[in-house]
Amino acid sequence: MLNLFLIQALNGVQLGILLFLVAAGLTLIFGVMDLINLAHGALYMIGAYLAATLTAATGSFGLGLLLALPATLAFGLALEVLVVRHLYGRDHLDQVLATFGLILILNEGVRIVWGAAPMSVPVPDALSGSVHLVGTLHYPLYRVAIIAAGLATALGLHLLVNHTRLGMRLRAGASNGPMVAALGVDIRRLFLVVFGLGAMLAGFAGAMVAPILSVDPGMGDSVLILTFVVIVIGGVGSVRGAFVAGLLVGLADQLGRTFGPILLRSVMDASAASQTGRTLAPMLIYILMAAVLFFRPSGLFPARGSR
Amino acid sequence: MTPIRNASRLATALLGATLLAGPAAAQGQGEGSGKVRVGLMFTLSGPSAVLGEQGRDGFLLALDTLGKKLGGLDAEVVTVDDELKPDVATNKARELVKRDRVEFVVGPTFSNVLRAVVRPVTEGGAFLISPNAGTSNYAGAECNPNLFVSSYQNDQVHEVLGKYAQNKGYKRLVLLAPNYQAGKDSLAGFKRSYKGEVVNEMFTPLGQLDFSAELAQISAAQPDAVFAFMPGGMGVNLVRQYRQAGLSTIPFLSAFTVDESTLPAQKDAAVGYYGGANWAPDLDNPQSKAFVAAYEKKYGSVPGTYAMQAYDAALMIDAAIKRAKGDLKDKDAIRAGLKAAEFQSLRGSFKIGNNHYPIQDFYLVKAAKRSDGKYETQIAEKIFSNYQDNYAAECKMK
Amino acid sequence: MSTLVARISAEPPRRRAALSGTALAGLVLAALAALPLAAEAAGLPFLVVTATRMMIFGLAALSLDLVLGYGAMVSFGHAAFIGLGAYAVGILDAHGIRDLAVQAPAAAVTCALFALVTGAISLRTRGVYFIMITLAFGQMAYFFMVSLAAYGGDDGLPLSGRSTLFGMRLIEGDPALFYLVLAVLAVALLALRRVVASRFGRVLRGSRDNAVRMQAIGFSPLPYRLTAYVIAGAIAGLAGVLLANQAEFVSPAYMSWQRSGELIVMVVLGGMGTLVGPVVGAAALIALEEVLAHYSDHWRLGLGVMLVAVVLLSRGGLAGLAAKIGRRA
Structure with a gap:
């Protein structure tokens, strides 16, 4: 049982890190630009597809990943200039509609370019084994790599946000946007940079999961909703909040999935318990979110002082 | 002009334009003599699209072989994608029958979709030929005079593996299936012929691609073997993640998890799996x-x-129409023709039972790499001969 | 809250439009009533089915308009109410209770209660948080139904047949169901017209346009918003009852977040805060889907491009674009 807990905790951390990567960019976009971007999950999908294609083209996952990053960055920048830029300062409803439209376009576009069938990316040979933990316990090396890469990115973001000039502007933008603009910061460029960065982070997350999940149109949708939950729990605009909430959601999901049925099994038969528990787990996250919002309507780490 | 009224005007204009285009789109009426209309409904999008594409291609290949005719009548085919969504499928089935007025519907790929389309198709007056899904309810008490299954009853394939696990003497097993009708049938079938202990039974949401939680539990339980039912893209991921998790020392038995739809993606990772x-x-x-x-x-x-x-389903319709002498209005004759199944099945021995499910042979198969570099399953041994499902007796049809 | 809402509310009262609207409404109603006969005569009986779906989603969009258009609450979980209403039918049907006289009130009450609880929590938040928490509650309902294995879970639940009305099998045929839906939609439309014209409706609109001013003259917006949310939930639940009967199938997919997004599109496409507009918007969206889907599998691409273009090309949102078109026409 302890072994199982350990493995599920690791899985939870891995999922949490992944959610953080997607959420970090989105929370900044929300916080700094006050833009509700439903299409952020689609960027995660684009990252995965680009990584899959580039891996197939170069024959190396490492190279594919490395090339996918600037490619998603470029894609994100293009999207900002073409569409997103025109949504700043607009009604949230307009933003919801336009970015909902973007999801439809990108999901369908991916189906046209890459087909409806899922693509798969082989795990790089160097990372395809498993790590021996204790006793009979093994954990896939590749997932360890995801956790490590995610933590490194989180550290990098922490340094960027808290110890650079850009980071200062970001924090300022998240807590009081108009003031930053009034102080003469080129807000257009700041927004472009933030959106590009967010796109690249989401693309990075998508590229990282390509070898363990199959890459298919619509993969962004499920991540998007989880990301929203993370952001709302963490507090809009807070990278630190996204990190904490990401881990919280990841752990709640993975531990709930496994231990829910085990707990339920004491009150009902095995297959009913397994079915009920498995589907209660995704509900758990939303209950968590509702509870957090009930007590703290602005999330755990609200970035914006007053609105 | 107020914006409000104009917004409505925009919508009204759209509505008008599309309604005008509508009748053009809703073609397919007129009782053309010498013509038979067939609706194909397969899962053609999403992670499991490969299965549906194989079904569609199999049917169309048969049609080519038959010179685009079924039982001597010109065949007109309408293909729709059920998107693996029962709610979408139920509407599309109704469209096929009521709008496109097909006489036969061939489909679907998945059992949960089957449950959603049986009533709209059969009550709409068409025959439903299921080229893959064969749930237990329609084999037994809910058997339907206008539903025929050209594949198998879902449990049977799993019974093959249960029997194999039993023969091998495995004592403790973990079972894994998606949470839908076929998944439940699968484990029920497996347990019918496997009598040992089941340590854990896991149901995952249909379409789940990350099996880390399940693999962690398998790793913790250390069973003698694992039995999994994970069709399509789910199977591709499960087999790959199973290896990555370092579990390959535990024997992996599966149904519809390692087959021609998944092997091109699993490649060597699956070779040798049963x-x-x-x-x-x-x-x-x-x-x-x-x-x-x-x-x-x-x-x-x-x-x-x-x-x-699906190829056999086409041959079955062809034979039925021939037997009814091309008279599609004579539903009883068509039904008798479908039941008689007077065609050469690709499987060799093939009959249709009282519940309209097949009676056929079942084999243990093994994934292998062919000399030309492609992957396929190959017959290892015959497990059951002329095998009928266990629900047929509950069906009142003769 | 926004340019879009401000623009709409800045318009003068529409008394003249309402008058000519009555005649128009009668005309539309008569045309609709004749539709099943005309469709049969034209050899296109399937049109009735499509029109029924349009009106069902029209009813749902109409209810969302009360929340979105009159209350300025961007609810991204409205599809949950449709799903709950549909499941009320499905679950009662599974237990042999097939009469609408039981099913419809049960659905309305369930949805009203769900709206009351979730609304009470959601309305504590504003802006982006409100959008996301309604989305989360919608997802919660979705996953709850997915987990109800006894009632089909993921797979959904086929009904044993259409509901009876006071013990009679009245809506067995498609035209009969069409007339029932038409009647429900007409009644709901008239009722909501009265609601928004009432004192309650004026407070609701007042809070939408200027919450601070309303508070200053002694109205707390919360009870009004919550009441609107509950009414809308109950009506959407009725739409769910009708949808279950139309499809003779109930599925968690009815409550997916994409469905909620589509409902918002319907409302905005048709014109927020107009009641009739969202119904037309729903019909337009479904018609678009029917026709585009016939020409290409990739019809969603067209819809997406249209949405983005419409928002980008108009300063004041969709209504602004329509005004532009109107001026040109």
Whole structure:
């Protein structure tokens, strides 16, 4: 049982890190630009597809990943200039509609370019084994790599946000946007940079999961909703909040999935318990979110002082 | 002009334009003599699209072989994608029957979709030929005079593996299936012929692709073997993640998890894994060999049972219409023709039972790499002969 | 809250439009009533089915308009109410209770209660948080139904047949169901017209346009918003009852977040805060889907491009674009 807990905790951390990567960019976009971007999950999908294609083209996952990053960055920048830029300062409803439209376009576009069938990316040979933990316990090396890469990115973001000039502007933008603009910061460029960065982070997350999940149109949708939950729990605009909430959601999901049925099994038969528990787990996250919002309507780490 | 009224005007204009275009789109009426309309409904999008594509291609290949005719009548085919969504499928089934007025619907791929389309199709007056899904309810008490299954009853393939696990003497097993009708049937079937202990039974949401939680539990339980039912993209991921998690020392038995739809993606990771089937591409009879060759030539991939069963479904309709002398209005004659199944099945021995499900042979199959570099399943041993499902007795039809 | 809402509310009262609207409404109603006969005569009986779906989603969009258009609450979980209403039918049907006289009130009450609880929590938040928490509650309902294995879970639940009305099998045929839906939609439309014209409706609109001013003259917006949310939930639940009967199938997919997004599109496409507009918007969206889907599998691409273009090309949102078109026409 302890072994199982350990493995599920690791899985939870891995999922949490992944959610953080997607959420970090989105929370900044929300916080700094006050833009509700439903299409952020689609960027995660684009990252995965680009990584899959580039891996197939170069024959190396490492190279594919490395090339996918600037490619998603470029894609994100293009999207900002073409569409997103025109949504700043607009009604949230307009933003919801336009970015909902973007999801439809990108999901369908991916189906046209890459087909409806899922693509798969082989795990790089160097990372395809498993790590021996204790006793009979093994954990896939590749997932360890995801956790490590995610933590490194989180550290990098922490340094960027808290110890650079850009980071200062970001924090300022998240807590009081108009003031930053009034102080003469080129807000257009700041927004472009933030959106590009967010796109690249989401693309990075998508590229990282390509070898363990199959890459298919619509993969962004499920991540998007989880990301929203993370952001709302963490507090809009807070990278630190996204990190904490990401881990919280990841752990709640993975531990709930496994231990829910085990707990339920004491009150009902095995297959009913397994079915009920498995589907209660995704509900758990939303209950968590509702509870957090009930007590703290602005999330755990609200970035914006007053609105 | 107020914006409000104009917004409505915009919508009204859109509505008008589309309604005008509507009747043009809603073609397919007129009782053209010498014509038979068939609706194909397969899962053609999402992670499991490969299965549906095989089914569609198998049916169309049969149609080509028959000179685009079924029972001497010109065949008109409407293909729809059920998107693996029962709610979408139920509407599309109604469209096929009521709008496109098809006489036969061939489909769907998945059992949960089957449950959603049986009533709209059969009550709409068409015959439903299921080329893959064969749930237990329609084999037993809910058997339906206008529903025929050209594949198998879901449990049967799993019974093959249960029998194999029993024969091998495995004592403690973990079972894994998606949470839908076929998944439940699968584990029920497996347990019918496997009598040892089941340590854990896991149901995952249909379409789940990350099995880390399940693999962690398997790793913790250390069973003698694992039995999994994970069709399509789910199977591709499960097999790959199973290896990555360092579990390959635990024997992996599966149904519809390692087959021609998943092997092109699983490649060497799956070679040597066992499955159960009613047919394999290396089955030794002339019609099957010709089919495999023609399919590979036309589509460039190895056909699996999904393609084979849809091919047989076309032959079944062809034979039925011939027997009814081309009279599609004579539903009783068509039904009798479908039941008689007077055609050469790719499987060789093939009959339709009282519940309109097949009676056929089942084999243990093994994934292998062919000399030309392609992957296929190959027959290892015959497990059941002329095997009928366990629900047929509950069906009141004769 | 926004340019879009401000623009709409800045318009003068529409008394003249309402008058000519009555005649128009009668005309539309008569045309609709004749539709099943005309469709049969034209050999296109399937049109009735499509029109029924349009009106069902029209009813749902109409209810969302009360929340979105009159209350300025961007609810991204409205599809949950449709799903709950549909499941009320499905679950009662599974237990042999097939009469609408039981099913419809049960659905309305369930949805009203769900709206009351979730609304009470959601309305504590504003802006982006409100959008996301309604989305989360919608997802919660979705996953709850997915987990109800006894009632089909993921797979959904086929009904044993259409509901009876006071013990009679009245809506067995498609035209009969069409007339029932038409009647429900007409009644709901008239009722909501009265609601928004009432004192309650004026407070609701007042809070939408200027919450601070309303508070200053002694109205707390919360009870009004919550009441609107509950009414809308109950009506959407009725739409769910009708949808279950139309499809003779109930599925968690009815409550997916994409469905909620589509409902918002319907409302905005048709014109927020107009009641009739969202119904037309729903019909337009479904018609678009029917026709585009016939020409291409990739019809969603067209819809997406249209949405983005419409928002980008108009300063004041969709209504602004329509005004532009109107001026040109």
